[in-house]
Amino acid sequence: MKFVNEYRDPALGKKLLERIHRHSRKPARLMEFCGGHTVAIFKHGLRQLLPPNIEMLSGPGCPVCVTAAADLDKAIALGKLPDVIITSFGDMLRVPGSRSSLQQAKAEGADIRIVYSAQDALAIARDNPGKSVVFIGIGFETTAPTIAASILQAEQEKLKNYFVLSLHKLCPPIMKAILDLGEVKINGIICPGHVSAVIGSRPYQFLADDYHIACAVSGFEPVDILLAVDRLVEQIENNRPEVAVPYSRSVKPEGNMTALRLMDTVFETGDADWRGIGMVPASGLKLKGRYEKFDVTKKFDIKATPSREPKGCICGAVLRGVNIPNECKLFRDTCTPEHPVGPCMVSTEGSCAAYYQYESKIMYL
Ligand code: SF4
Secondary structure (H helix, E strand, C coil), X not given: CCCCHHHHCHHHHXXXXXXXXXXXXXXXXXXXXXXXXXXXXXXXXXXXXXXXXXXEEEEEECHHHHECHHHHHHHHHHHCCCCEEEEECHHHHHCCCCCCCHHHHHHCCCEEEECCCHHHHHHHHHHCCCCEEEEEECCCCCCHHHHHHHHHHHHHCCCCCEEEEECCECHHHHHHHHHHHCCCCCCEEEECHHHHHHHCCHHHHHHHHHHCCEEEECCCCHHHHXXXXXXXXXXXXXXXXXXXXXXXXXXXXCCCHHHHHHHHHHEEEEEEEECCXXXXXXXXXXECHHHHHHEHHHHCCCCCCCCCCCCCCCHHHHXXXXXXXXXXXXXXXXXXXXXXXXXXXXXXXXXXXXXXXHCXXXXXX
């Protein structure tokens, strides 16, 4: 398969690793922002193959994991209202809110349905005109355009029973927030490939200019990731940070203009609540005034209740890169993918799930 097989080529991977080992001298702490990268790095055993002076840290790029317990509580409260159907990606169902989960609410009788896209939710709205159908909109800039498209379509069809709970998050503002917290020193960031295919590589320029951090936008195959690490090493060794785009087969500096226009038509930036990080200004998306009629928070008055994290779970610190999953006392013994305590073990893109599944395994080269 063109554009895939060559990025899984072990010979190419070996060459890149040799190059990285030859050139990397300075201690370098690299954060892979995206949960998809975390999984790929673990699956292919890349951490173990890098030189010991390179430390890899996982970041907050797992949409399910960063959804705040308070926002999940709202989704659960909505599901308990009469004549409301909640539609959600499957991963969200097992994520713990403060006192319950969508899965538990479903078991107690709430009409909560798993969908694979906002289009599926629209179809449910068409089929159930007497009910309010709410789509739980999670994800980063990657998913937001498709949800924007669903809202435009609902307007075109004059659907009056389709609503979105917009919990979308934005990557560049949270990168800045984590750096401003100053809890972890990072020398380089592997920037997310799918998000960058939408927003382009330009929005990361501030990381190189203002924070002196090396950046490389990466795809998700092992050779993609090694190419990104190689570009980061080069920048760090030469003390010349920039935004490199080794994933240029998918990412342009300006992004995908069609997707950006869709997002800009329907959404505007707003403050967002991040699990383990808190409220971050302008790091989320809310519906613009013209599309407020699709905003479920305008349709129903959901009272916020005090939220709390699962006892003993350190997902927040894991998402900030302060701790690694096996530093959590609950990891493996109490918290497992079958019986997850926190969201980072629920999601397939969560760091805890990746550590659990792949730790110590080397499957590549
Ligand atoms: Fe939370 Fe489980 Fe990860 Fe611990 S191992 S941080 S309890 S998800």
